[in-house]
Amino acid sequence: MVIGLATMLEKSDALFASDHASVVSMNLFVALLCACIVLGHLLEETRWMNESITALIIGSCTGIVILLISGGKSSRILVFSEDLFFIYLLPPIIFNAGFQVKKKQFFRNFMTIMLFGAVGTLISFVIISLGAKHFFEKMNIGDLTISDYLAIGAIFSATDSVCTLQVLNQDETPLLYSLVFGEGVVNDATSVVLFNAIQRFDLTHINSAIALEFAGNFFYLFILSTALGVAAGLLSAFVIKKLYIGRHSTDREVALMMLLAYLSYMLAELFHLSSILTVFFCGIVMSHYTWHNVTDKSKVTTKHTFAALSFLAEIFIFLYVGMDALDIEKWDVVRSSPGQSIGVSSILLGLILVGRAAFVFPLSFLSNLTKSSLDEKIDWKKQVTIWWAGLMRGAVSMALAYNQFTTSGHTKVLGNAIMITSTITVVLFSTVVRFNALLKPVCIIVKSNRV
Amino acid sequence: MVIGLATMLEKSDALFASDHASVVSMNLFVALLCACIVLGHLLEETRWMNESITALIIGSCTGIVILLISGGKSSRILVFSEDLFFIYLLPPIIFNAGFQVKKKQFFRNFMTIMLFGAVGTLISFVIISLGAKHFFEKMNIGDLTISDYLAIGAIFSATDSVCTLQVLNQDETPLLYSLVFGEGVVNDATSVVLFNAIQRFDLTHINSAIALEFAGNFFYLFILSTALGVAAGLLSAFVIKKLYIGRHSTDREVALMMLLAYLSYMLAELFHLSSILTVFFCGIVMSHYTWHNVTDKSKVTTKHTFAALSFLAEIFIFLYVGMDALDIEKWDVVRSSPGQSIGVSSILLGLILVGRAAFVFPLSFLSNLTKSSLDEKIDWKKQVTIWWAGLMRGAVSMALAYNQFTTSGHTKVLGNAIMITSTITVVLFSTVVRFNALLKPVCIIVKSNRV
Numbered sequence: 001m002v003i004g005l006a007t008m009l010e011k012s013d014a015l016f017a018s019d020h021a022s023v024v025s026m027n028l029f030v031a032l033l034c035a036c037i038v039l040g041h042l043l044e045e046t047r048w049m050n051e052s053i054t055a056l057i058i059g060s061c062t063g064i065v066i067l068l069i070s071g072g073k074s075s076r077i078l079v080f081s082e083d084l085f086f087i088y089l090l091p092p093i094i095f096n097a098g099f100q101v102k103k104k105q106f107f108r109n110f111m112t113i114m115l116f117g118a119v120g121t122l123i124s125f126v127i128i129s130l131g132a133k134h135f136f137e138k139m140n141i142g143d144l145t146i147s148d149y150l151a152i153g154a155i156f157s158a159t160d161s162v163c164t165l166q167v168l169n170q171d172e173t174p175l176l177y178s179l180v181f182g183e184g185v186v187n188d189a190t191s192v193v194l195f196n197a198i199q200r201f202d203l204t205h206i207n208s209a210i211a212l213e214f215a216g217n218f219f220y221l222f223i224l225s226t227a228l229g230v231a232a233g234l235l236s237a238f239v240i241k242k243l244y245i246g247r248h249s250t251d252r253e254v255a256l257m258m259l260l261a262y263l264s265y266m267l268a269e270l271f272h273l274s275s276i277l278t279v280f281f282c283g284i285v286m287s288h289y290t291w292h293n294v295t296d297k298s299k300v301t302t303k304h305t306f307a308a309l310s311f312l313a314e315i316f317i318f319l320y321v322g323m324d325a326l327d328i329e330k331w332d333v334v335r336s337s338p339g340q341s342i343g344v345s346s347i348l349l350g351l352i353l354v355g356r357a358a359f360v361f362p363l364s365f366l367s368n369l370t371k372s373s374l375d376e377k378i379d380w381k382k383q384v385t386i387w388w389a390g391l392m393r394g395a396v397s398m399a400l401a402y403n404q405f406t407t408s409g410h411t412k413v414l415g416n417a418i419m420i421t422s423t424i425t426v427v428l429f430s431t432v433v434r435f436n437a438l439l440k441p442v443c444i445i446v447k448s449n450r451v
Numbered sequence: 452m453v454i455g456l457a458t459m460l461e462k463s464d465a466l467f468a469s470d471h472a473s474v475v476s477m478n479l480f481v482a483l484l485c486a487c488i489v490l491g492h493l494l495e496e497t498r499w500m501n502e503s504i505t506a507l508i509i510g511s512c513t514g515i516v517i518l519l520i521s522g523g524k525s526s527r528i529l530v531f532s533e534d535l536f537f538i539y540l541l542p543p544i545i546f547n548a549g550f551q552v553k554k555k556q557f558f559r560n561f562m563t564i565m566l567f568g569a570v571g572t573l574i575s576f577v578i579i580s581l582g583a584k585h586f587f588e589k590m591n592i593g594d595l596t597i598s599d600y601l602a603i604g605a606i607f608s609a610t611d612s613v614c615t616l617q618v619l620n621q622d623e624t625p626l627l628y629s630l631v632f633g634e635g636v637v638n639d640a641t642s643v644v645l646f647n648a649i650q651r652f653d654l655t656h657i658n659s660a661i662a663l664e665f666a667g668n669f670f671y672l673f674i675l676s677t678a679l680g681v682a683a684g685l686l687s688a689f690v691i692k693k694l695y696i697g698r699h700s701t702d703r704e705v706a707l708m709m710l711l712a713y714l715s716y717m718l719a720e721l722f723h724l725s726s727i728l729t730v731f732f733c734g735i736v737m738s739h740y741t742w743h744n745v746t747d748k749s750k751v752t753t754k755h756t757f758a759a760l761s762f763l764a765e766i767f768i769f770l771y772v773g774m775d776a777l778d779i780e781k782w783d784v785v786r787s788s789p790g791q792s793i794g795v796s797s798i799l800l801g802l803i804l805v806g807r808a809a810f811v812f813p814l815s816f817l818s819n820l821t822k823s824s825l826d827e828k829i830d831w832k833k834q835v836t837i838w839w840a841g842l843m844r845g846a847v848s849m850a851l852a853y854n855q856f857t858t859s860g861h862t863k864v865l866g867n868a869i870m871i872t873s874t875i876t877v878v879l880f881s882t883v884v885r886f887n888a889l890l891k892p893v894c895i896i897v898k899s900n901r902v
Binding site (some may be wrong): 003023024027028030031033034037038040041042089239243250252255256258259260262263266267268269271298300301304305307308309311312451 | 474475477478481482484485489490491492493538690694700702703705706707710711713714718720721729749750751752755756758759760762763823
């Protein structure tokens with residue numbers, strides 16, 4: 001849980017330097033999390049709000065206050081840390097999603113999910129990369145290399161599974177939920193391969209051999225990640241059933257399940273696999289086998305504990321993104337060229353729309369050809385919903401953008417700063433504006449259509 | 452949860468430098484935790500073992516392996532971090548203890564607990580400080596100042612509440628449990644005052660004014676810490692009852708309880724109060740009020756989640772202490788003088804025995820004078836058990852010793868290194884040897900006596 005914290009976090013630096021000041025920050029953060037829950041609960045009745053939006057808004061407001069207090073120096077209490085996100089916040093969210101997913105729906109649509117997640121992401125990646133190269137080269141926003149353009153393609157092809165979970169309801173729209181969320185998970189595996197490829201291969205000369213290696217790499221990663229997750233899940237089921245740990249203590253059962261789930265995630269990280277895929281399948285297997293072998297108390301406890309931890313991680317991310325949105329350092333760099341910044345963000349939003357449309361509609365058509373019953377076909381309205389739902393970009397895009405365009409969370413280069421601020425703009429816009437103003441009505445249309 | 456991690460942990464440094472290596476360490480640690488649970492479960496039937504001892508032994512073995520692999524350079528995967536201990540591991544343990552404590556017994560014996568925890572700790576502190584000064588000055592182990600001697604008194608007066616919880620069983624010996632554990636909690640408040648005093652006051656000239664200020668400081672700290680914990684607990688009860696959060700979601704109720712408990716701890720840290728006392732009382736109030744206002748599912752979930760987290764934190768600590776015991780750096784410094792090292796450890800063990808005897812028996816006598824019923828009196832055998840049970844020194848002593856005698860977890864000075872290795876020896880000896888060989892039989896005597 002801890003071991004490498006020092007190395008992991010030495011990259012990030014806090015606003016405050018002393019230990020006591022870090023206690024102040026922690027108090028602030030925990031208090032804000034409480035406020036998000038309470039306010040989110042109070043606003044539950046209003047259709048346009050939920051905890052995530054509340055967290056984003058509270059985060060932004062806090063950012064403004066910190067900005068004023070610090071005299072315009074900083075707006076946040078910690079620098080974005082990829083490791084914090086990938087090591088502590090993402091695992092509980094994805095594990096819980098696997099743990100609570102409706103397995104029947106998921107496996108019934110497995111091929112469609114793979115099609116969307118793998119082929120679709122590649123199509124989107126190519127379109128966004130080419131589009132970015134085409135438009136940004138004319139805009140004179142600093143020297144972006146070919147690998148930067150490819151990275152932009154990967155960054156903005158990564159859908160936000162976390163956000164998606166909040167938008168669609170598993171009970172109300174099971175088909176859509178499993179398609180969009182499943183796609184998001186497979187999408188991650190694809191993103192990992194893409195990123196590795198961008199860093200490893202010389203992509204200026206793509207030929208069929210490299211493409212083949214690329215495909216092989218993807219299947220290797222996909223199969224190994226899945227196998228590891230399934231193995232970890234089965235191991236937990238075996239140990240808990242065979243040793244009958246619940247006989248002595250419910251607490252130990254719960255603790256062991258948590259540890260093994262986390263171990264699967266960390267093992268995948270260790271072997272450079274897609275840890276999201278691993279922990280997702282670990283969650284599925286645990287809910288299918290392990291969960292039925294534990295005591296009744298453990299059943300209730302695990303179900304709600306995993307959900308509560310996932311929920312906390314989610315609002316933590318949104319709170320953080322809200323605070324980070326106002327980070328003055330990056331906006332300072334791009335202040336001299338507001339037009340360029342707005343231009344880049346708009347182009348990126350356009351490319352995301354086009355890139356997603358370019359695979360959702362054709363692939364849905366392909367998928368429909370293989371289905372015989374009308375119920376399983378993806379009708380036009382569902383296609384539109386899938387298109388909209390997957391448009392959101394979230395913490396994964398942020399993490400990848402920071403990885404590509406900053407050094408230890410900082411940047412002074414104009415081109416890089418513009419890319420970071422544009423990512424923030426796209427994330428905020430796609431989450432808050434599009435989500436609220438457009439997606440829910442679409443969902444309602446689809447739902448009313450189904451009834 | 453995070454904000455200050457950077458500053459908090461930049462003091463510690465990991466064995467491995469790169470990010471991937473820290474992932475290796477995390478895998479190792481999580482796997483070891485799993486092993487502790489499984490082995491501890493398998494050894495459940497044998498009377499001399501439990502998870503803590505298993506964790507200590509597994510930790511030591513791992514330490515040896517790492518020592519061999521690293522070619523004698525290091526035995527552990529992270530340097531002891533006070534913050535890790537006080538910010539992440541201790542809160543769940545103490546909160547859970549408050550949450551699960553039998554309140555009736557605790558409040559019935561409140562005065563005795565206060566007597567033992569406050570007056571007793573002071574007596575023990577004075578005896579150990581004076582004894583250390585008397586003996587160590589003759590031993591020529593480097594220059595220890597007067598404040599070092601006082602620190603030694605405080606370090607070895609701090610009983611290990613964590614360990615105590617594992618030794619005594621609340622259901623079998625409720626009176627003893629509440630006395631020894633309650634004492635441990637109050638003991639912490641006393642330790643905080645003592646440490647503050649050592650650092651703030653000029654203790655070479657103690658007069659009645661300083662003593663009075665000292666006493667005032669203690670009561671101020673005690674009352675404020677308790678009040679904060681009670682307030683946080685009542686706030687959680689009020690919010691959850693008034694807003695009826697469970698109506699919408701069990702998960703949010705659970706998340707909110709966790710957050711508020713943690714907030715109480717961090718607020719106490721913020722105001723330099725005794726956070727252990729605060730979170731303990733927060734636990735008591737939450738189990739007494741909040742817990743009865745939540746849904747049935749939340750009841751089961753919170754009860755077992757808090758227990759599981761506490762359990763994990765405990766084995767984490769023991770695993771870490773086991774690994775740290777072999778840290779080569781300190782043993783290297785003291786290698787030249789093994790006689791001195793053994794002498795110091797033995798003297799300290801003797802002083803702990805005497806210091807505790809000097810207050811347990813007289814204060815029990817005093818307490819018995821105020822009790823009328825024979826049931827409530829502390830008979831001779833119980834006094835012996837209280838004496839033995841409170842002899843254990845654990846992670847709190849380690850943390851204080853590191854604070855006083857090292858700089859960022861390192862030391863090269865002979866006197867300081869001897870104090871650190873002696874602390875480790877005392878902790879290991881008191882936990883493993885005394886615990887196993889002596890305490891359990893004593894408990895059994897007491898139990899058979901009660902039946």
